[in-house]
Amino acid sequence: MKCTARVTIICIEGQHKIRKFDAKQHNHAQEASKPDVLKACIQMKELAQISNYQPAQIISNVIAITAHEIRPCLPRKDALRQQIQRAKRVCDVEVETKTLDDFKLPDASSITLSGMHFSKDINDGTERILLFTTSENLKWLQKAKFWIMDGTFKTVPTLFRQLYSIHAPAGENVNSRIVPLVYALVSVKSEELYQRLFQELNEWAEENELELKPDFVLTDFEKLQSMQ
Structure with a gap:
């Protein structure tokens, strides 16, 4: 899939900074941002499994604590919603531990x-x-x-x-x-x-x-x- 996003940069005191970024057309993550993107996606999945929040609220909560420069690199919201819904379904079919003695942290x-x-x-x-x-x-x-x-x-x-x-x-x-x-x-x-x-x-x-x-x-x- 070809990414049609465009970014405009400006040089300030010898450093290049992002001036404009068309996030709506962005459809892939930059290599350097992959660990942070993965971290945000994992946080969304974990929140889906331990809360009753709707996907939109989970996405909003995690994006709020994600660095500004990483946000444009995240998957599209419809893709994030699908990941969250899958995480909820997996959680629903798992056998829930009944006692603290039986609980083991994954x-x-x-x-x-x-x-x-x-x-x-x-x-x-x-x-x-x-x-x-x-x-x-x-x-x-x-x-x-x-x-x-x-x-x-x-x-x-x-x-x-x-x-x-x-x-x-x-x-x-x-x-x-x-x-x-x-x-x-x-x-x-x-x-x-x-x-x-x-x-x-x-x-x-x-x-x-x-x-x-x-x-x-x-x-x-x-x-x-x-x-x-």
Whole structure:
């Protein structure tokens, strides 16, 4: 298939920058953007399997957190909708795990595209925590003066009670943005399990020779939590 898209560039201080891009005619991904395109597609499929969102909402949510320069390289929306619908159908026919004891985190959900493990499966008595982050994310957490923590009960697998997330600034200078750096699925909402979560997070940081001590933590659903 021939791509009829056209891009106009402009040279600013010796660097070429995109001035105009006809995304509607674009029908293939650039080689350099393939890993990021694949990442976005995987995120859409995973969201399709763990939520009740419609395809249009899933596409919108993932595009919103995808870099601007990658968005034009994504497949067309009708192709994305088909991928999402297939992911939902596969999820529907799979035999659902009935108990936490039987639940096993798939390898595809615990390894990054570069092959790094980014999950911890934590047992606390009869309860479970699935903790997701990377060493790079932990470095940003260490640098951050503040964290923003939040929890949702909407996009959570059946066996778990809450999806907990920690957001903090990442990036240097003008490129700094507040982004989610840690995700955790918890099977019950309790102070004891939250304490275990942060204990494991701190130990993970120590394994990478990092120390997590933000000046303060903001949250809109629990009391202000000290990380000392």
